[in-house]
Every structure is written in C-alpha cells, then in structure tokens.
Amino acid sequence: MAELITVDDADDPRLHDYTGLTDVELRRRREPAEGLFIAEGEKVIRRAMDAGYAMRSMLLSAKWIDTMRDVIDELPAPVYTVAPDLAERVTGYHVHRGALASMQRRPLPAAGDLLKSARRVAIMESVNDHTNIGAIFRSAAALGMDAVLLSPDCADPLYRRSVKVSMGAVFSVPYARLDGWPGGLEPVRAAGFTLLALTPDERAATLDEVAPHRMERVALMLGAEGGGLSRRALAAADDRVRIPMAHGVDSLNVGAAAAVAFYAVATGRPTA
C-alpha cells in the first residue's frame, strides 16, 4: 500500500518530479534525462499502469483520494496530497484533472525487434508538435497499426501533452526511434516492408490504386503538418501515395490524413 503524505511546502524536494510542468523546453530536457514522464488524470494514469509502467509517485488533491483509492492501495509508490493552490504553484498551472503521476520510463525497443512481428507500421518524420504526435498515436492504435517508428528528430510521445491527446494510446502501440534518417529506413525495407510515402502530390497514385491493404507488409511514412515529408524521405520510399482531394481543397490536416491512411492500410478493406 502506498504511503499517503501531506505536503504543504512548494519547495519540498519530494515534489521535484512535478516542478515547472508548463516549461516545455525544461521538461523536454529533464524528463528523458531523469527517466520519467508525467501521466495526467485518472484514465491516463490507469492506462499507464495497465501498460506496465512503474509509478515513481503520485500528486493529488484530497478530494481525488477516493477515486484513486484502489490504485493507492495497490502501489508501493508515495502519494503526495496537496492543496489545489499548492499543486498550481509547483506545476505552474491549475491541475483540473486532479491527479498527476510520475511514471518510470522504460528503455525503448529496437526498431528491428518491432519489425519482426509487425505487418503495418507508421513512420513519422520530424513531427515536432506534441498534439499531432498524440493524435497520430491515438489513430494508429485505434486503427490497428502494429507499431510506430520515429525519425530521430520527432518529438517525445511520452511528453505530457502527447500522452493526454493520445488518451494513453502511446502506451498501447509499441514504438521505437530509427537510427539515422533516412538511413534508418533501410532495415525496414530489409525486413520486407514496402515503404509508402503519404503525400498530397497529385502525381502520386491514390490509396485506392496502390491498395496497401493487399500488401503483406506496409510501412506508411508521414511528414509534419505544413511541409510534409522531406525530399530525401520521399526519395527513400518505394512508392508515393495520396488521398484523393475534392472541392479544390489542397490537403487534409496531418491528423485526418494519418487516420484515413491508417484505415486504408490496416483496417479498411471494403469490397467493391
């Protein structure tokens, strides 16, 4: 059973995992270096635990103790109860979701290990926006992608905002970082995957024409909002594929495009 500890000093060193949560640059450096990430809100905390992440500690206001009682009873980690205004002073924002947990990161798997059993993989290039990373993971998990691979410069899927937007899906679909870019794509191809680059370019074949759902192993490559995939990423792909556009619209947003492509690759196999 967890220890319930009331803390009333914002400088208490036991709250260190939770300080300055609104300082994105600071947290982006600190969290991987210190081996932690922050799960926010009851649902996301439970999902992190269900996925087997170890809890370092939990921070909550008194009225959340009952809601989290079973978690508290089960865990060896300390639970810090604080007044709402103290939580705000420590974290830098008003914690509406009531409970925060500091979770222990695990070493990421090697891409090669994920590729052994996967058939449908999403590969993101330079997706730096935490909201977009989270949204893409949520769709990747929901629509049955087996794994996600990240170029070295993608943002951290375990950053608080990504975790929240993904509704915890970053815990349920395995992911890895590629070594080098676009060189890290070679082992993916060597593992038998067809590398499909998603692009709005009208010269590319449509999803319908490429019919990725018939392919044995597919790696779908996505670029960031705005620029899309880089020229060298496009050059490294086996084929380019596009979602047909109507009404003179030039593109979907990256979250919507990813969802449609995942559906076409992994789930969507309507018969004509």
Place this chain on the structure above:
Amino acid sequence: MAELITVDDADDPRLHDYTGLTDVELRRRREPAEGLFIAEGEKVIRRAMDAGYAMRSMLLSAKWIDTMRDVIDELPAPVYTVAPDLAERVTGYHVHRGALASMQRRPLPAAGDLLKSARRVAIMESVNDHTNIGAIFRSAAALGMDAVLLSPDCADPLYRRSVKVSMGAVFSVPYARLDGWPGGLEPVRAAGFTLLALTPDERAATLDEVAPHRMERVALMLGAEGGGLSRRALAAADDRVRIPMAHGVDSLNVGAAAAVAFYAVATGRPTA
C-alpha cells in the same frame, strides 16, 4: 479600386466590425445579427472572395499592402491600414496573420435545395466546438462530401476560428441548418438518403459490413466529441455504423473518426 484609409484611433467607428474579436460570446451573437463574418490571413481571405462572398472592409498593417495589392485594386470596399499595436487594441489580440477582412454573410440555402443534387451528406449533431466544426468541414470538403447539414444547436461554421481551422473549406462545401431535431432528418430520408449514425458502439456493424460506398445516397450522422450522437438521433437513423477499433482503444477523436467515415462513404472504394 479600394480606398486606402489610415486609421489611428482605436475607437474609430469604421473599425466596429473588428472590435473585441477575442470575446467569443459577444462575437457569436453579433456576427450573425450584423450579417458579417471575419476572414483572417491572406489565404482564407482569398478563398472567401473566390467563393463569391462580398467584402465589407479589410483591416491590415502597412507591410501587408503589397501582398494584398491585387485584392485592394479590385475591390470597392474600404481598406483600413493601422499600426500593429492599434490592430491589437481593437481586436484584442496580436494579429500575426497581418490581414483581417469583414465579409458579408449570405442567406443559407434550404436543406431541401442541397439534397436535390447531393449524394453524400454529413450531418452534425450538437457540435459546439469551433475547432471541431472547422476540422470536420475541412475533411468533408477534401474527401468529397457534397454537403453538410447542421442540427439547430451546432456552432457557427463562419465563426473566425472555424473558418481558420477549416482553411476556408467552409466556403467550398455547401451547408444548411436543419429545421428541428431530430424532426429535420425526415426530409433527408424522404429525399432518398440512408441515414447512417456513426457510433463507437460495438454492437453496430462496421463500415466495411455496411459498405456505404455502394449506397446510392448516404447521410452520415456525427455527434460531438465526448458524448457522440444522442439517443434520439440514434433512434432516428436507418442504421448504425462503427469504425473497428484495435489495441483496446475505445474511440477516435471526432475529427479522425469523421475523416475515416467520409473516406469510406465518399472516396474510399478499394477493391479487395
């Protein structure tokens, strides 16, 4: 050719269309009552004009005059040039996109008129979030839906945030408000549409099983983020349809779900 007028008084009544833009409640009442909407940024302003909306006036800082020169030369509406800090005092925010235009609303078409020529229609129930409205319009336009119908309590697609998130797609796909809810659905059915309610409910048939792309006329019903469609909306539908979920994820966000469903209904007809 437009008149170029330098304004240096934040209380100048000619700037009335642009006052208090950050006050959502105020603007939500004022804009429909005064028959205007705000287009923000060069791309969106041009798209509103291409769609045939009349411009009431434009507000921009001096450095945007060259960019908008062809628009200015072509239009009879007054163009107010202001210093950036005056623009901020009038509107309530820092206008990074440099140019704002006040556009004249047009009467909305009747739903019945849109239904005559449409084959794929999206129907939204109680979508109150301007970002979600904009995102859904962008996907509906891009993926080839012919029209959008709104329950009486949906938010305004011409609200500034909706317009911006839609990237102007609210101008390219025609839309109407239904009279009454769910009573307003009856004329849709009477026009020969199959009403499909999108739901995460596992008892519903999958998109693949329902195969809406084979139907002659489809109206796809979407609810708001969180609650989804109401019980009475579900009861009014001809059939319920779901996107199959993997990895134990319970739902997609409404934007991703809409994009996948639009693709399956309007565009996606892969052959097995």
